[in-house]
Amino acid sequence: xxxxxxxxxxxxxxxxxxxxxxxxxYMNHICCVHSKxxxxxxxxxxxxxxxxxxxxxxxxxxxxxxxxxxxxxxYVAGQYLDAIEWMEKVTGRKYDDEKLFQAVYxxxxxxxxxxxxxxxxxxxxxxxxxxxxxxxxxxGTLNKASKEFADFYEVLRDEVRxxxxxxxxxxxxxxxxxxTDSQPPWSVLKIFRYLEEYGVVSxxxxxxxxxxxxxxxxxxxxxxxxxxxxxEGITFKSREEAVRFIVRWNLKKLTWEQFYDxxxxxxxxxxxxxxxxxxxxxxxxxxxxxxxxxxxxESRLALIKEGIPVLTYEGNMAxxxxxxxxxxxxxxxIWLKSLGLDKVKT
Amino acid sequence: MIAAGIDVGAVATKAVVVKDGxxxxxxxxxxxxxxxxxxxxxxxxxxxxxxxxxxxxxxxGATGTxxxxxDFAQKTFEDVTADAAGIIxxxxxxxxxxxxxxEESRSIFIDGNGNVKDFALNEKxxxxxxxxxxxxxxxxxxxxxxxxxxxxxAEKELEINAQCVIFAESEVVSLIHAETPKPDIxxxxxxxxxxxxxxxxxxxxxxxTVAAVGGVANNRGFIDRLxxxxxxxxxxxxxxxxxxxxxxxxxVIP
Numbered sequence: 011x012x013x014x015x016x017x018x019x020x021x022x023x024x025x026x027x028x029x030x031x032x033x034x035x036y037m038n039h040i041c042c043v044h045s046k047x048x049x050x051x052x053x054x055x056x057x058x059x060x061x062x063x064x065x066x067x068x069x070x071x072x073x074x075x076x077x078x079x080x081x082x083x084x085y086v087a088g089q090y091l092d093a094i095e096w097m098e099k100v101t102g103r104k105y106d107d108e109k110l111f112q113a114v115y116x117x118x119x120x121x122x123x124x125x126x127x128x129x130x131x132x133x134x135x136x137x138x139x140x141x142x143x144x145x146x147x148x149x150g151t152l153n154k155a156s157k158e159f160a161d162f163y164e165v166l167r168d169e170v171r172x173x174x175x176x177x178x179x180x181x182x183x184x185x186x187x188x189x190t191d192s193q194p195p196w197s198v199l200k201i202f203r204y205l206e207e208y209g210v211v212s213x214x215x216x217x218x219x220x221x222x223x224x225x226x227x228x229x230x231x232x233x234x235x236x237x238x239x240x241x242e243g244i245t246f247k248s249r250e251e252a253v254r255f256i257v258r259w260n261l262k263k264l265t266w267e268q269f270y271d272x273x274x275x276x277x278x279x280x281x282x283x284x285x286x287x288x289x290x291x292x293x294x295x296x297x298x299x300x301x302x303x304x305x306x307x308e309s310r311l312a313l314i315k316e317g318i319p320v321l322t323y324e325g326n327m328a329x330x331x332x333x334x335x336x337x338x339x340x341x342x343x344i345w346l347k348s349l350g351l352d353k354v355k356t
Numbered sequence: 357m358i359a360a361g362i363d364v365g366a367v368a369t370k371a372v373v374v375k376d377g378x379x380x381x382x383x384x385x386x387x388x389x390x391x392x393x394x395x396x397x398x399x400x401x402x403x404x405x406x407x408x409x410x411x412x413x414x415x416x417g418a419t420g421t422x423x424x425x426x427d428f429a430q431k432t433f434e435d436v437t438a439d440a441a442g443i444i445x446x447x448x449x450x451x452x453x454x455x456x457x458x459e460e461s462r463s464i465f466i467d468g469n470g471n472v473k474d475f476a477l478n479e480k481x482x483x484x485x486x487x488x489x490x491x492x493x494x495x496x497x498x499x500x501x502x503x504x505x506x507x508x509x510a511e512k513e514l515e516i517n518a519q520c521v522i523f524a525e526s527e528v529v530s531l532i533h534a535e536t537p538k539p540d541i542x543x544x545x546x547x548x549x550x551x552x553x554x555x556x557x558x559x560x561x562x563x564x565t566v567a568a569v570g571g572v573a574n575n576r577g578f579i580d581r582l583x584x585x586x587x588x589x590x591x592x593x594x595x596x597x598x599x600x601x602x603x604x605x606x607x608v609i610p
Contacts (some may be wrong), residue, residue, distance in 0.1 A: 279388040322559075336479040341477060344434045348472035 011047045018054050030075040031055055034100050035065040036093065040266050041301040064100045066093050074270050075262050087257045091250065111246045114256045115156035118152040118224070118238040121259075125223035131213045132172045132286050135179030135298075137170050139213035140190060141202035142180065150222035183354040185210035185332035189288045190215040191279070192296040194302050195261035195338075197330035204339055207290070208346045213286045217302050224332055231281050236262060265302070269320035272305030276312035283318055290349065291320040292342075298328035321345040360402060361414040361605030362395045362429065363598075364422030365436065367458030367486065368571060370598050373399035373406040373413070375606040377445060378510050379404025417608025419600050423459070434466050435600055436475050439569065442603025443567055444470035446593040449562040453584070454553060454590070455600070456572035458486040461553060463559040470603075476560040481520070484552030486572045487522050493527045496538055503542050507577025510543035520562035538587050540548040542577060550581035557586070567591045569599040 017023045023030055028286050035052055038047040045067040057062040061314040068089045072082040094105050124147060131138050139145075146166060148161045170177075180189075188205070190212055195201075202212060219225070239246070239255060246252040268275040282288065296303045310320045323341050326332035358380075360537040363370045366388060373381035375476045383401025387394045394417070403410060418426035419438035428434070433441075433454070439462070443450045465474045476482050486500075493500040514536065523568050524545075531541050548571075557566075566588060572578055573596035583590050593599065 084530070199586060319474070332480075337477075337480060344436045344472070344475060344477075347437060348475065 014047075014051060015054065015316065016356040019049065019058060021058070022044040022267040023304070028060070031061050032061060032063060034063060034097070037066070038070050038096070038328065040070050040269060044199055044298075046176060049088065049133065064096075065193065066096055070257075070260070071269065072261065074267060074274060076274075078258070078261060083254055083257055083261075087250070087254045090253045090257060094249065094253075101132065105249075107249045107252070110249060110251050112157070113131050114155050114252045114259075115238070115240060116160045117256065118158040118236075118259055119162050120150050120156075121222050121346045122235045122238050122241075123167050124150050124342060125219065125225050127163065127167050127170050128219040128223055129235055130167070130174060133174045134210065134287065135177070135181070135184040135188075135212050135235075136199040136213045137173035137178060138214075139180035139202065139206070140194075140214050140218055141199050142215055143218050144194070144199070147218060147222055154222055179211075181206050181211040181305050184211045185209040185354075186211075186289050186349070186351060187287055188280060188290045188292050189279075190217075190287065190295040191291060191306050191309060192217055193209065193299055194294055195296070195325040195333045195351075196327050197324075197335055198338070201335075201338055203344075204342060207353045208351045209353070210290075210346065212281075212292065213288065216264060216268075216275070216282060219282065223264075224259055224262050225264055226262070231263070231277070232280070233281060268305050269301065272308040275305040276309040279309040280312050280316050282325040283313060283316060288318060290345075291318060291321055294327075294329050295322050295324045296325065297332055319345070319349060357374040357414060357609060358408065358412055359417065359605040359609050360413050361438070361601040361603065361608065362416065362418045362419060362420075362423075363428055363435075363601035363604060364391050364395055364418065364420040364426060365571075365600075366421050366456055366460070368597065369394070369398045369420070369422070370601040371402040373402045373606055374405075374445070374602060376580050377606070378447070379598070379602055381408070381597075382595060382601075384597065387422065390428070391425040395426045395472075396428075397421070400474055415460075415608040415610075417603075417604035417606075419604040423604075429604075429608070433604050435460070436462055436472055438603035438607065440464050440466045440599045440600070440603065441470040441606045442599035443501045443569065443593070444468075445589055445602050446599060447565070447604055449565045450591065452557065452560075452566040453558060454566065454573075455514045455567045455570040455577070456484070456486060456491075456549070456553060456568070457570040457597075460486050461556040461570070461572075462554065462559040463553070463562075465563065470606075474560045476556045478552075478556060484549055485554065486570075488524070488549055489545060489572065489575065489578070491525055492528055493541075495525050496532070496541060496545075498538065498542070499573075502519065503545065504575035504579075506576035507542040507546045508534075508574075508580060511540040512535070512540045512543075513547075514540050514544040516544045516548045519552070527564035529551050539561055544580070546575065546577040546581045547585075549578060550585045552555050554585040556603060562586075564588065565591055567593060568605050569593065569596040571597045573597070585589075592594050 035048040225233040381402040416429045418429035423432040
């Protein structure tokens with residue numbers, strides 16, 4: 011957002027040229043800051059460039075998926091349907107429902123495929139390491155409703171399957187499997203490579219699996235990739251039908267649970283640890299994101315109760331002045347050595 | 357078998373000579389900028405104290421912030437590992453080790469063999485370390501070594517609310533201007549640091565016997581507040597600042 015705000019204020023877009031003012035701002039709102047970011051954009055557009063850019067925000071905070079009711083779906087879907095009419099008004103263009111249907115199919119395909127890719131990481135050795143996963147999930151955050159990205163995830167899924175069949179490991183010396191928590195400190199992703207020196211692979215996290223991945227929960231708590239409308243034989247015939255489906259789909263998002271209940275979050279983290287055979291948690295106490303850190307210390311306690319050691323370290327995904335690179339590496343050394351691991355000689 | 361351990365800390369460098377599991381010589385010097393030179397100086401002091409020569413030493417182990425500068429050591433060890441091994445030499449019944457040094461503090465939960473079961477470290481912040489006490493001593497215009505005794509003479513229970521050393525210093529200055537007796541302020545300083553340490557100890561897990569090591573363990577006022585907050589006794593071994601060095605000496609012997 012700092013890049014966006016800076017580009018707008020300086021009228022110097024970071025991809026080149028002048029600030030390309032949008033026709034409208036459109037946000038869904040689960041995190042406490044998201045809609046505010048774009049409200050500020052709108053205010054800056056007005057102040058700096060005299061533009062009055064329309065802004066629409068959708069409140070999706072209706073509580074845990076387990077407690078979902080028709081009235082809650084009505085509440086969220088109603089806002090999406092209103093948004094469509096609003097977009098027609100502000101753009102003067104007619105909304106194409108057929109494109110909406112395709113976008114919903116594609117989004118479900120992308121997000122279920124990403125979950126499937128993450129599920130494949132239960133294999134030993136893990137075919138993917140989390141540092142690489144950060145680079146791969148990002149397409150889904152940018153445009154998960156595009157056919158190209160859904161197709162990409164299909165190719166990636168096949169590639170990961172092939173890695174498992176061929177015994178290709180993300181970390182060739184894998185001997186200890188960890189998971190992480192919250193976003194990493196982006197400026198020091200080298201810590202993942204450092205962990206590899208000990209034969210440690212990070213198989214993922216609630217964040218990496220579920221920021222875009224959509225999962226179904228089986229009665230015993232096991233999480234599995236959600237079934238797409240295509241897999242369920244559903245064909246959309248109306249705008250309302252497609253909107254209600256994508257609303258229900260997104261309300262399954264596991265990363266939204268933590269906004270409501272730290273116990274659910276902790277239970278998911280423990281479930282991931284069990285399913286992915288995790289032996290330790292490397293937990294970022296991330297001062298740069300309230301949303302993904304809320305409840306993480308409760309998750310820590312739940313893991314310890316499960317017999318899984320947890321190493322915490324403070325940092326900031328957005329402001330690297332709050333990271334302590336040397337201190338974090340030192341913690342890793344102490345932690346792994348106390349668990350009986352030494353650096354692997356390769 | 358004779359081994360030496362050197363702990364190059366942020367403030368002080370400590371060296372011990374250990375013979376057959378017993379400390380026979382020790383020395384402490386200020387670390388300064390030349391860490392390797394400080395390590396050499398501390399080792400020379402410990403050898404002199406033990407009445408032996410450098411050639412008598414078979415193994416040298418190093419630990420502490422500047423351990424990588426001790427290129428004449430056969431092996432280096434993490435501070436946590438060294439503390440855990442060292443405490444078993446001087447206080448074998450210890451299962452929880454609280455180490456408050458110049459710029460770092462740590463709590464270590466160990467087994468009877470000195471193996472680390474869990475640990476917690478302070479984050480990138482001076483509160484809960486010796487640096488905090490030094491800054492407060494400066495504001496109180498007393499020597500850092502006097503703040504413990506001063507604290508024990510306190511008559512009132514005060515609290516310093518700020519957790520940050522910078523803000524805590526302003527708070528201390530305000531208390532001085534309000535003519536608060538220095539012992540009461542000193543007690544509040546020790547109370548504040550003990551509170552930070554106890555929250556860290558609770559993260560690592562705790563079991564009796566609890567031992568405090570590191571330079572700040574010499575501060576009796578801090579130990580008094582620590583015992584009160586933990587609600588249990590805290591053992592301070594002789595020369596608590598030497599425990600890390602002793603651990604490095606123990607661990608370096610194959």
